[in-house]
Amino acid sequence: MKYIEPHAHMVSRTTDDYEKLALAGCEALCEPAFWAGFDRSSADGFYDYFRQLTEYEPKRAAKYGIKHYSWLCINPKEADDPGFAREVMSLIPQFIDCPTVLGIGEIGLNKNTRNELAIFEEHVQLALDHDLPVLIHTPHLEDKLKGTRLILDSLASFSALDRGKVIIDHVEEHTIARVLDAGYWAGMTLYPESKCTPNRAIDMLEIYGTERLWMNSACDWGHSDPLAVPRCALEMKRRKHTAEQIDRIVYQNPRRFLSQSPKFVR
Amino acid sequence: MPSKQELLDLQFIDARHMLINLAAFLDRIDRHPGEDDYRFAALKTAIPILLADRPDRAAAVLESFSDHSTELPQTAPFQGATGATLPLIPPSE
Numbered sequence: 021m022k023y024i025e026p027h028a029h030m031v032s033r034t035t036d037d038y039e040k041l042a043l044a045g046c047e048a049l050c051e052p053a054f055w056a057g058f059d060r061s062s063a064d065g066f067y068d069y070f071r072q073l074t075e076y077e078p079k080r081a082a083k084y085g086i087k088h089y090s091w092l093c094i095n096p097k098e099a100d101d102p103g104f105a106r107e108v109m110s111l112i113p114q115f116i117d118c119p120t121v122l123g124i125g126e127i128g129l130n131k132n133t134r135n136e137l138a139i140f141e142e143h144v145q146l147a148l149d150h151d152l153p154v155l156i157h158t159p160h161l162e163d164k165l166k167g168t169r170l171i172l173d174s175l176a177s178f179s180a181l182d183r184g185k186v187i188i189d190h191v192e193e194h195t196i197a198r199v200l201d202a203g204y205w206a207g208m209t210l211y212p213e214s215k216c217t218p219n220r221a222i223d224m225l226e227i228y229g230t231e232r233l234w235m236n237s238a239c240d241w242g243h244s245d246p247l248a249v250p251r252c253a254l255e256m257k258r259r260k261h262t263a264e265q266i267d268r269i270v271y272q273n274p275r276r277f278l279s280q281s282p283k284f285v286r
Numbered sequence: 287m288p289s290k291q292e293l294l295d296l297q298f299i300d301a302r303h304m305l306i307n308l309a310a311f312l313d314r315i316d317r318h319p320g321e322d323d324y325r326f327a328a329l330k331t332a333i334p335i336l337l338a339d340r341p342d343r344a345a346a347v348l349e350s351f352s353d354h355s356t357e358l359p360q361t362a363p364f365q366g367a368t369g370a371t372l373p374l375i376p377p378s379e
Contacts, residue, residue: 131362165352
C-alpha cells in the first residue's frame with residue numbers, strides 16, 4: 021500500500037523511523053514547523069531549524085526514497101511573545117522559495133490568547149501575500165473547542181482566503197463538523213493517548229465522508245507512532261473498508277490537497 | 287460496513303478492557319491518600335454521558351472536558367493543557 025504521511029515531525033525521529041515509513045509504503049511526507057519541546061532562546065534557533073527542515077531532512081528522507089516537504093512558521097506555543105514571533109516570521113520569506121516548502125504552518129492557537137491570535141492572523145496574511153496553502157494546528161485537549169471556534173471566526177474575516185487551500189488539523193468529534201461545514205479541509209491526528217485513535221478516526225470517516233479529510237501521525241518527540249497511518253489503514257480493512265476507500269484517505273486526498281502547491285511532485 | 291455482531295466480535299474485548307481500566311482508576315484514586323482535584327471531578331461529570339441514549343457520546347464527552355469560556359487573555363499563564371478545564375481562581379483581595 022502506498023501512502024502519504026502529511027504531518028510528521030521527523031527532526032525528532034531517528035533514521036530507523038524513515039526506514040520503517042518506507043517499508044510501510046510511505047512515498048512522501050510533510051513536516052510542519054512546530055515546538056521543539058522547549059522554547060528557543062533566540063530567532064537564530066529558528067533560522068537553524070528552518071535550514072534543517074529545508075536542507076537536511078529532505079536529504080535524509082531521500083535515502084529511503086521518500087520525498088520530504090515542509091511548512092514554515094513560528095508555532096503557536098512560542099507565538100505568545102509577539103516581538104519574538106515577528107522576529108522569527110521575518111526569517112520566513114528567505115526560505116519560502118525553497119523547492120520543498122509548500123506553505124505556512126502549522127500555525128494556530130495554543131492557550132487561546134490575544135497575542136497568539138494576532139500572530140496567527142499575521143501568518144494567514146503572509147500566506148495570502150505569497151498565495152500559499154495554510155496548515156492550522158488546533159489546541160490540545162480542553163482548549164481545542166474554544167480554539168477551533170476562534171480560528172474559524174478569525175479566518176472568516178479574510179475575504180480573499182480560498183478555504184480549499186486551508187487544512188485545519190487535529191480535529192476530533194466535537195470540532196470536525198464546524199471545520200467541514202465552513203468549507204475547509206480537516207486533518208485527523210492519530211495519537212496513542214490524545215487526539216484520535218484509529219477507530220475514532222474511522223468513525224468520523226464513516227459519518228462525515230472522505231471528501232476533504234486526511235489522516236496523519238504527527239509523530240514527534242512525544243508519545244506518538246510514525247506508523248499510525250498504515251495501522252489505521254489496517255483497521256479500516258478490518259472494518260470492511262475497500263482498498264479504494266483506504267487509498268482515497270491515505271494517498272489520494274493528501275495528494276489532492278498538497279498538489280495545490282506547484283512544488284508538490286505528484 | 288460491518289454489522290453490530292461483527293463489530294462486537296472485533297472490539298468488545300477492547301471496550302471491556304477500557305471500561306475495567308477506568309473503573310480501576312476510580313477505585314485507585316478513592317483508595318489513595320490526599321485530595322483529588324478538578325480533573326477527577328471532570329471525569330465524574332463525563333461518565334454519565336456514556337449511558338445517555340444519543341448518537342454523539344464521544345463529542346459530548348469531549349465537550350464536557352472543554353473550556354467554554356469566551357474571554358481571551360492577553361497572554362498565557364502556562365503553555366500546556368491538562369485535559370480538563372481549570373476552575374476559575376477568585377481574584378485575590
